[in-house]
Amino acid sequence: MQIKVFKAPTMKECMAQVKEAMGPDAVILHQKKYREGGILGYGGSEVVEVTAAIEDQEENLQPRRPKTQPAATPQPVKQPAPQPRQVLNQYKTSGTAAAVQQLEQPAPVTPQSATLAPQPSPVAPSAFAQPPAAAQPAVSAYAQPAAPIVTIPPAQQPAAAPVKSEDQEKINRLESELAQMKAMLAQVMNKETGSDQVTLLDALQRQEVSEDIRKGLAAQAQAGETLLDCRDPKAQDVLSHFLARHMHFAKGIDLQQGKKPRTVALIGPTGVGKTTTLAKIAARFVLEKNVNAALITADTYRISAVEQLKTYSDIIGIPLTIVYAPDELRVALHKYADKDLILIDTAGRSQHNTYQMQELQEFLQAAPHIEKHLVLSATTKQQDAQDILTKFAVCQPDRVIFTKADETSSVGLILNLLYEQEIALSFLTNGQSVPDDIVPATPAALAGLLLRE
Numbered sequence: 097m098q099i100k101v102f103k104a105p106t107m108k109e110c111m112a113q114v115k116e117a118m119g120p121d122a123v124i125l126h127q128k129k130y131r132e133g134g135i136l137g138y139g140g141s142e143v144v145e146v147t148a149a150i151e152d153q154e155e156n157l158q159p160r161r162p163k164t165q166p167a168a169t170p171q172p173v174k175q176p177a178p179q180p181r182q183v184l185n186q187y188k189t190s191g192t193a194a195a196v197q198q199l200e201q202p203a204p205v206t207p208q209s210a211t212l213a214p215q216p217s218p219v220a221p222s223a224f225a226q227p228p229a230a231a232q233p234a235v236s237a238y239a240q241p242a243a244p245i246v247t248i249p250p251a252q253q254p255a256a257a258p259v260k261s262e263d264q265e266k267i268n269r270l271e272s273e274l275a276q277m278k279a280m281l282a283q284v285m286n287k288e289t290g291s292d293q294v295t296l297l298d299a300l301q302r303q304e305v306s307e308d309i310r311k312g313l314a315a316q317a318q319a320g321e322t323l324l325d326c327r328d329p330k331a332q333d334v335l336s337h338f339l340a341r342h343m344h345f346a347k348g349i350d351l352q353q354g355k356k357p358r359t360v361a362l363i364g365p366t367g368v369g370k371t372t373t374l375a376k377i378a379a380r381f382v383l384e385k386n387v388n389a390a391l392i393t394a395d396t397y398r399i400s401a402v403e404q405l406k407t408y409s410d411i412i413g414i415p416l417t418i419v420y421a422p423d424e425l426r427v428a429l430h431k432y433a434d435k436d437l438i439l440i441d442t443a444g445r446s447q448h449n450t451y452q453m454q455e456l457q458e459f460l461q462a463a464p465h466i467e468k469h470l471v472l473s474a475t476t477k478q479q480d481a482q483d484i485l486t487k488f489a490v491c492q493p494d495r496v497i498f499t500k501a502d503e504t505s506s507v508g509l510i511l512n513l514l515y516e517q518e519i520a521l522s523f524l525t526n527g528q529s530v531p532d533d534i535v536p537a538t539p540a541a542l543a544g545l546l547l548r549e
Contacts, residue, residue, distance in 0.1 A: 389435055
């Protein structure tokens with residue numbers, strides 16, 4: 097048997113070489129595609145490699161011998177067993193489009209335990225007989241080029257092997273490389289156009305969105321969508337749909353019918369704007385939705401905080417109660433049992449102070465039904481924000497609020513912190529004005545913030 101390897105830029109050209117060199121009776125043993133040249137596999141040219149084989153003319157003319165025939169006198173040189181002609185005919189190539197399409201299918205897997213099915217006839221060629229037309233077609237398998245090709249009956253076909261962990265790692269790595277190539281291509285195409293527009297990917301990079309998230313967007317977006325101008329409404333729609341798939345949004349506070357009161361506490365480190373945010377939420381529900389609400393403050397560490405919240409409660413026209421201990425919190429909650437919404441302001445706590453964190457945890461345990469919103473500033477460094485989210489987990493926060501979006505040039509921290517996390521984003525604030533500078537968190541609202549100029 098003659099075995100040769102052919103290379104060409106396309107499968108069609110490679111098949112033409114096979115047909116010209118080995119004739120129409122050639123058998124394709126293996127085919128693969130890869131890239132040559134370039135840098136790190138980028139920019140190289142695609143190469144198709146086909147391994148083909150054909151029987152020697154002497155093997156074609158050699159008569160077959162039944163298994164029952166006595167063994168012949170040993171020859172000085174033992175010739176390799178000829179390939180069954182009937183099976184070889186299944187793999188003949190004629191250079192047609194159908195043949196090329198068949199060769200582009202994945203190569204069959206060789207089972208280690210493949211054996212010939214028992215046949216009623218003692219004649220050797222019957223082991224390779226084809227099944228009837230109405231029967232399930234057999235699966236052809238072959239090992240090394242010199243090994244005989246066998247047919248596995250349907251009953252003996254091996255089950256599909258599960259994907260190995262190393263194979264899954266290869267798949268993940270290929271997907272990551274594909275996303276990186278798409279992002280690089282988008283940047284190159286943008287530079288070639290000579291346009292001054294800021295693309296969707298460029299805008300996210302300016303907002304300091306992590307590279308992994310940008311690659312994920314490039315991999316999932318349709319062709320050309322990441323090249324859209326960030327001011328294009330379609331660009332915001334693309335980003336909004338991406339955020340909806342990878343983040344959770346609470347869209348503010350939901351006052352469920354028949355369940356009252358809804359009790360919400362704002363927790364978080366010092367200086368993030370909890371008191372102002374509480375006033376904004378209260379004003380929106382009372383002045384815009386005519387909700388019957390009340391305020392409770394436990395921030396007795398700062399006299400100014402109590403006075404500030406007292407001023408807001410007088411303006412809005414809702415009651416305010418000051419509490420110093422968990423027992424007093426339970427009494428205040430019972431007092432406002434007829435309200436639709438109870439908002440609780442807590443003192444700022446350092447995530448590094450174990451005593452303060454334990455004190456806050458015990459205070460919130462006074463009422464198990466309290467919905468806790470962790471307040472973070474968009475001006476916080478990402479490492480510190482991640483540390484805050486981790487340390488405040490002892491209080492089991494249900495939602496996250498991001499404040500001071502107007503005080504930073506990049507808000508990618510929000511996406512970086514909450515990407516693929518279970519905790520939901522509830523509100524976004526972008527100024528000091530009460531009650532205007534606060535919006536319920538939605539994918540569209542965050543997308544607009546990320547693509548702002």
